[in-house]
Amino acid sequence: MKRILAILVEDRPGVLTRVSGLFSRRGYNIQNIAVGRTIEPGISRMTVTVEADRLTVEQVVKQLNKLVNVLKVSDLTDESSVGRELMLIKVKAEPEKRSDIQQMVATFRAKIIDVSPDSMIVEVTGDEGKLQAFMLMMQEFGIKEIASTGNVSLLRGGRTTREARG
Amino acid sequence: MKMNGAQMVLSCLEAEGVDVVFGYPGGAVLTLYDEIYKKGLRHILARHEQGAAHAADGYARASGKTGVVIATSGPGATNLVTGIANAYMDSIPLVAITGQVARPGIGTDAFQEADITGITLPITKHNYLITELQELPRIFKEAFHIAGTGRKGPVLIDLPKDLQAEEGEFVYPERVEMPTYRPVYEGHMGQVSKAATAIRKAKKPLIYSGGGVVSSGAHAELLEFSQYARIPVTTTLTGLGSIPCQYEYYLGMPGMHGTYAANHAISNADLIIAVGARFDDRVTGRLDTFAVNAQVIHIDIDPAEIGKNVIVAIPIVGDVKMVLRELLKKLKPGDTAAWCKQVLSWKKDRPLRYQQMPDAPLKPQFVINELYRLTAGDAIITTDVGQHQMWAAQYYHLERPRTFITSGGLGTMGFGFPAAIGAQVAFPGRTVICIAGDGSFQMNSQELATAACYNLPVKVAIINNQYLGMVRQWQEFFYGSRYSQSCLAGSPDFVKLAEAYGVVGLRARTVDEVPEVIKAALQTAGPVVMDFSVDPQENVLPMVAPNTSIVEMIGGDTP
Ligand SMILES: Cc1ncc(C[n+]2csc(CCOP(=O)(O)OP(=O)(O)O)c2C)c(N)n1
Numbered sequence: 160m161k162r163i164l165a166i167l168v169e170d171r172p173g174v175l176t177r178v179s180g181l182f183s184r185r186g187y188n189i190q191n192i193a194v195g196r197t198i199e200p201g202i203s204r205m206t207v208t209v210e211a212d213r214l215t216v217e218q219v220v221k222q223l224n225k226l227v228n229v230l231k232v233s234d235l236t237d238e239s240s241v242g243r244e245l246m247l248i249k250v251k252a253e254p255e256k257r258s259d260i261q262q263m264v265a266t267f268r269a270k271i272i273d274v275s276p277d278s279m280i281v282e283v284t285g286d287e288g289k290l291q292a293f294m295l296m297m298q299e300f301g302i303k304e305i306a307s308t309g310n311v312s313l314l315r316g317g318r319t320t321r322e323a324r325g
Numbered sequence: 326m327k328m329n330g331a332q333m334v335l336s337c338l339e340a341e342g343v344d345v346v347f348g349y350p351g352g353a354v355l356t357l358y359d360e361i362y363k364k365g366l367r368h369i370l371a372r373h374e375q376g377a378a379h380a381a382d383g384y385a386r387a388s389g390k391t392g393v394v395i396a397t398s399g400p401g402a403t404n405l406v407t408g409i410a411n412a413y414m415d416s417i418p419l420v421a422i423t424g425q426v427a428r429p430g431i432g433t434d435a436f437q438e439a440d441i442t443g444i445t446l447p448i449t450k451h452n453y454l455i456t457e458l459q460e461l462p463r464i465f466k467e468a469f470h471i472a473g474t475g476r477k478g479p480v481l482i483d484l485p486k487d488l489q490a491e492e493g494e495f496v497y498p499e500r501v502e503m504p505t506y507r508p509v510y511e512g513h514m515g516q517v518s519k520a521a522t523a524i525r526k527a528k529k530p531l532i533y534s535g536g537g538v539v540s541s542g543a544h545a546e547l548l549e550f551s552q553y554a555r556i557p558v559t560t561t562l563t564g565l566g567s568i569p570c571q572y573e574y575y576l577g578m579p580g581m582h583g584t585y586a587a588n589h590a591i592s593n594a595d596l597i598i599a600v601g602a603r604f605d606d607r608v609t610g611r612l613d614t615f616a617v618n619a620q621v622i623h624i625d626i627d628p629a630e631i632g633k634n635v636i637v638a639i640p641i642v643g644d645v646k647m648v649l650r651e652l653l654k655k656l657k658p659g660d661t662a663a664w665c666k667q668v669l670s671w672k673k674d675r676p677l678r679y680q681q682m683p684d685a686p687l688k689p690q691f692v693i694n695e696l697y698r699l700t701a702g703d704a705i706i707t708t709d710v711g712q713h714q715m716w717a718a719q720y721y722h723l724e725r726p727r728t729f730i731t732s733g734g735l736g737t738m739g740f741g742f743p744a745a746i747g748a749q750v751a752f753p754g755r756t757v758i759c760i761a762g763d764g765s766f767q768m769n770s771q772e773l774a775t776a777a778c779y780n781l782p783v784k785v786a787i788i789n790n791q792y793l794g795m796v797r798q799w800q801e802f803f804y805g806s807r808y809s810q811s812c813l814a815g816s817p818d819f820v821k822l823a824e825a826y827g828v829v830g831l832r833a834r835t836v837d838e839v840p841e842v843i844k845a846a847l848q849t850a851g852p853v854v855m856d857f858s859v860d861p862q863e864n865v866l867p868m869v870a871p872n873t874s875i876v877e878m879i880g881g882d883t884p
């Protein structure tokens with residue numbers, strides 16, 4: 160099963176290696192990982208999506224907590240949370256196909272952010288399901304390339320990750 | 326106070342109470358060694374960085390203090406790797422200081438550059454590359470704190486060459502400020518109460534204790550717990566010595582080469598109280614057959630150990646000494662009389678055994694038994710890895726913790742001799758005996774020079790079976806006696822080897838010679854190598870085949 164971990168870490172050199180190294184060393188597969196800043200100076204946030212059962216993830220969380228630079232790990236999977244991923248899609252766009260693409264972009268509330276004589280770049284944000292669906296539609300026109308961020312998540316409601324359990 | 330980076334290192338070591346370090350110099354630590362020279366810090370020069378690392382480890386295991394090892398960049402640092410991994414697997418407090426190329430050279434494949442923080446990431450509790458001089462005091466403070474608290478372990482500090490010469494203001498921090506590192510020492514009281522209840526209700530409880538008891542100094546509490554609650558105890562390889570061997574309810578070691586009583590007690594128990602032990606595969610055998618009738622209480626300082634290999638009914642995270650103290654306050658003994666009677670009958674009827682005929686080849690077990698007899702069990706024992714290690718665990722009976730120093734988790738051949746040097750440095754006046762294999766000893770025999778040079782009176786007892794005996798045994802049992810690359814023909818004459826270093830060498834081939842050689846060695850003021858020529862065919866029994874149930878014991882069933 161897919162599980163989502165939010166990890167707050169000290170922003171020190173090598174921290175990403177320590178965290179990702181721990182996953183690979185203990186045989187857990189990272190599906191995607193997103194790293195960015197937080198409102199606290201010196202603290203970064205990683206959102207990691209792993210494919211593993213609950214017991215395995217419990218073990219990962221305990222091992223992560225032992226890393227000296229890790230402040231807080233919480234498994235957001237069973238909590239009520241929102242997650243989004245951003246994807247850029249470069250799609251073939253001959254002039255006669257452009258309006259079809261534009262229609263699809265509007266339906267998915269995506270955005271066209273670059274146009275060239277035979278291609279477009281579309282920006283789309285959403286959860287994994289929406290992105291999958293949108294990609295499927297774009298495949299009809301021919302996808303040349305994609306770039307995506309990996310999932311970032313926050314708990315719903317007023318609680319912060321620091322206040323989350325586990 | 327203004328000083329350079331190297332002087333700062335010395336000041337940090339002084340502030341941490343370090344009075345001896347082990348190491349080996351080189352280009353990237355010349356400034357540091359210059360300060361060691363000027364300050365007169367006691368430094369034991371090994372003959373290989375691996376030897377220095379194991380010596381620092383042995384020093385730590387014998388004394389309970391944090392060991393310190395120094396090496397230069399590149400090959401010096403990579404030579405430490407096995408020693409660091411060894412300390413990591415057995416949770417031994419160690420601070421390794423490595424030189425690094427000057428900061429502008431880092432990342433350029435400079436001469437003798439190795440990314441030692443990258444290399445040791447998975448085998449250190451934490452590591453640091455110091456890039457700013459002003460961070461040095463804080464990093465040393467943190468390193469010693471991390472190494473010696475919580476679940477102990479090795480910490481590495483990588484120190485660029487130019488930084489050692491740079492001048493700066495030195496203030497040693499009084500406290501560590503590490504919001505991300507807070508080991509839990511006190512067990513959860515509710516859990517402790519639950520454990521007390523479970524123990525009182527249990528009919529067939531068993532204490533299974535490990536290296537954590539030694540690490541936290543909880544041996545007295547452990548014994549009191551067992552005595553008061555009338556619960557038999559088995560201790561793992563790294564826990565040996567934490568229960569006196571003469572203790573009535575002590576069952577010896579469990580697992581692959583464990584006793585009949587210990588393995589059967591585990592399999593028949595209705596409650597297992599694991600104290601500072603981690604259910605290693607050498608103890609559990611096949612996991613789905615392990616302790617199938619028992620609930621488990623697991624007391625450990627490392628939350629990640631709990632539930633890792635077995636399902637735990639009552640987890641208690643905390644320092645085992647503190648938790649045992651609380652538990653003792655709440656405990657009421659249950660009715661264990663029938664169980665104890667059963668377990669003690671196993672112990673009595675199925676002891677470990679071997680047979681030494683007067684004119685037959687020497688049995689390794691006999692040699693170890695003689696070492697035990699002639700030292701009255703009072704020596705600090707270190708071992709290498711292999712058959713002789715298991716025989717040492719089975720036949721050298723221990724009275725006290727920190728007297729059995731062995732590579733448990735990593736199983737590092739070549740550990741025993743340098744570890745003995747470290748233990749002897751910690752306790753110059755005590756008898757330190759390294760029970761070595763003929764294969765293992767050759768992995769660090771260069772340290773004979775170290776023992777000779779500092780006149781460290783370590784006694785090495787080589788159990789010379791002319792084989793990588795443990796490999797040979799597995800080949801005999803599981804690979805149709807095809808002895809692939811396990812014969813050590815061509816090994817040196819160990820007596821002559823010792824003599825080449827100016828060390829006394831003695832040999833015993835017969836039953837009568839064994840006590841003579843041991844007595845002569847014990848009466849020698851300096852280091853001695855004893856070469857015991859033993860029966861090459863002898864196997865370690867009983868044995869549980871890997872990944873089978875621990876009650877399926879080869880050579881354990883015939884009383
Ligand atoms: C560094 C290292 N290499 C290889 C091994 C695998 N190994 C385990 S026991 C053993 C044989 C050890 O031989 P010896 O030191 O003579 O001890 P014996 O078993 O004969 O008592 C070997 C090769 C190991 N544990 N460590």
Ligand SMILES: [Mg+2]
Pocket residue numbers: 711762763764788789790791792793794
């Ligand atoms: Mg051998």
